[in-house]
Amino acid sequence: xxxxxxxxxxxxxxxxxxxxxxxxxxxxxxxxxxxxxxxxxxxxxxxxxxxxxxxxxxxxxxxxxxxxxxxxxxxxxxxxxxxxxxxxxxxxxxxxxxxxxxxxxxxxxxxxxxxxxxxxxxxxxxxxxxxxxxxxxxxxxxxxxxxxxxxxxxxxxxxxxxxxxxxxxxxxxxxxxxxxxxxxxxxxxxxxxxxxxxxxxxxxxxxxxxxxxxxxxxxxxxxxxxxxxxxxxxxxxx
Amino acid sequence: xxxxxxxxxxxxxxxxxxxxxxxxxxxxxxxxxxxxxxxxxxxxxxxxxxxxxxxxxxxxxxxxxxxxxxxxxxxxxxxxxxxxxxxxxxxxxxxxxxxxxxxxxxxxxxxxxxxxxxxxxxxxxxxxxxxxxxxxxxxxxxxxxxxxxxxxxxxxxxxxxxxxxxxxxxxxxxxxxxxxxxxxxxxx
Numbered sequence: 001x002x003x004x005x006x007x008x009x010x011x012x013x014x015x016x017x018x019x020x021x022x023x024x025x026x027x028x029x030x031x032x033x034x035x036x037x038x039x040x041x042x043x044x045x046x047x048x049x050x051x052x053x054x055x056x057x058x059x060x061x062x063x064x065x066x067x068x069x070x071x072x073x074x075x076x077x078x079x080x081x082x083x084x085x086x087x088x089x090x091x092x093x094x095x096x097x098x099x100x101x102x103x104x105x106x107x108x109x110x111x112x113x114x115x116x117x118x119x120x121x122x123x124x125x126x127x128x129x130x131x132x133x134x135x136x137x138x139x140x141x142x143x144x145x146x147x148x149x150x151x152x153x154x155x156x157x158x159x160x161x162x163x164x165x166x167x168x169x170x171x172x173x174x175x176x177x178x179x180x181x182x183x184x185x186x187x188x189x190x191x192x193x194x195x196x197x198x199x200x201x202x203x204x205x206x207x208x209x210x211x212x213x214x215x216x217x218x219x220x221x222x223x224x225x226x227x228x229x230x231x232x233x234x235x236x237x238x
Numbered sequence: 239x240x241x242x243x244x245x246x247x248x249x250x251x252x253x254x255x256x257x258x259x260x261x262x263x264x265x266x267x268x269x270x271x272x273x274x275x276x277x278x279x280x281x282x283x284x285x286x287x288x289x290x291x292x293x294x295x296x297x298x299x300x301x302x303x304x305x306x307x308x309x310x311x312x313x314x315x316x317x318x319x320x321x322x323x324x325x326x327x328x329x330x331x332x333x334x335x336x337x338x339x340x341x342x343x344x345x346x347x348x349x350x351x352x353x354x355x356x357x358x359x360x361x362x363x364x365x366x367x368x369x370x371x372x373x374x375x376x377x378x379x380x381x382x383x384x385x386x387x388x389x390x391x392x393x394x395x396x397x398x399x400x401x402x403x404x405x406x407x408x409x410x411x412x413x414x415x416x417x418x419x420x421x422x423x424x425x426x
Contacts, residue, residue, distance in 0.1 A: 121423045129378065
């Protein structure tokens with residue numbers, strides 16, 4: 001491993017040559033907001049919240065998948081980026097039906113937290129109020145498409161960590177949604193091991209334990225990283 | 239003569255549109271601070287503190303709870319906007335349509351009335367019908383700012399009493415309240 005040196009928000013940062021801009025920034029104590037990113041899962045740059053400005057590049061780049069390079073100069077919190085982040089959050093809120101007051105994740109929701117961080121006191125875009133279903137066919141868990149932001153954490157954790165690959169993202173545009181199996185009711189998909197990792201990593205109340213009422217979903221997605229470390233340690237043990 | 243008595247009193251109104259009145263209950267949760275507030279304001283219109291049925295002219299601050307869900311709400315919100323200097327969207331229903339807006343994915347008033355009064359009825363299933371008395375539902379419940387300009391957003395379901403107090407305190411001092419951070423702008 002060799003080292004790359006770069007500048008992030010005026011700070012000199014040294015990082016491993018295989019690091020992403022997001023990892024280098026976090027190591028240097030610079031907070032870049034994220035939603036779809038989760039330590040332990042492959043990054044997909046789906047939510048666009050971590051967009052940063054890189055000098056010499058006209059395009060904004062998602063920090064979670066952009067590798068560091070020598071001499072790179074990165075800006076993570078310019079007024080332009082702050083405006084984009086607030087708009088991204090407003091798009092997520094107005095695109096689905098996010099009713100914090102009656103949501104299982106109220107008070108423990110990453111979308112709700114990000115809204116506060118970007119300073120969203122109202123949405124400047126009109127609400128769409130789409131008609132979306134709720135899948136309660138699984139005996140233990142539920143999927144409320146109204147609250148889904150299509151971050152694909154559930155898709156990735158089920159494929160990459162559990163190895164079951166129950167979830168996929170189907171359709172396009174406003175019809176885009178998470179599907180179980182071959183677009184079957186979740187409860188009808190034999191591949192599901194009922195492990196609940198998708199519920200654990202979901203940043204909102206879209207995936208939840210049946211029986212949880214308003215504000216009762218207290219999952220901690222960062223447990224995934226601990227789980228992976230424990231699994232790795234076990235595999236390495238003699 | 240005390241200082242408070244010399245200052246012109248803030249003409250305050252509170253308005254209840256499509257909401258559960260929880261924001262108003264939270265306002266009452268200001269408890270003993272209401273006693274401090276009382277001499278500094280004139281409550282000119284409010285479902286909890288005034289008998290006035292007509293929205294008055296020259297209101298300084300209007301706290302508007304609820305989304306705009308029926309023909310009465312719609313007529314009142316235009317009046318409120320026209321006659322108030324500072325219109326505050328008071329709580330999540332005014333800002334996002336929130337719980338009343340849960341009906342919006344249904345296909346309009348007929349579908350909403352069918353669902354509520356026919357499909358879920360226990361026995362005497364019928365639509366409510368009293369023209370001129372029961373206001374007609376609008377196609378959708380809308381956030382206030384999608385219809386009229388709003389000057390300040392006070393989120394929360396309901397906004398905690400401390401949050402309401404921080405806003406009123408600033409307005410009484412003639413200052414713009416600082417709406418940032420989880421204490422001030424968290425939804426839910």
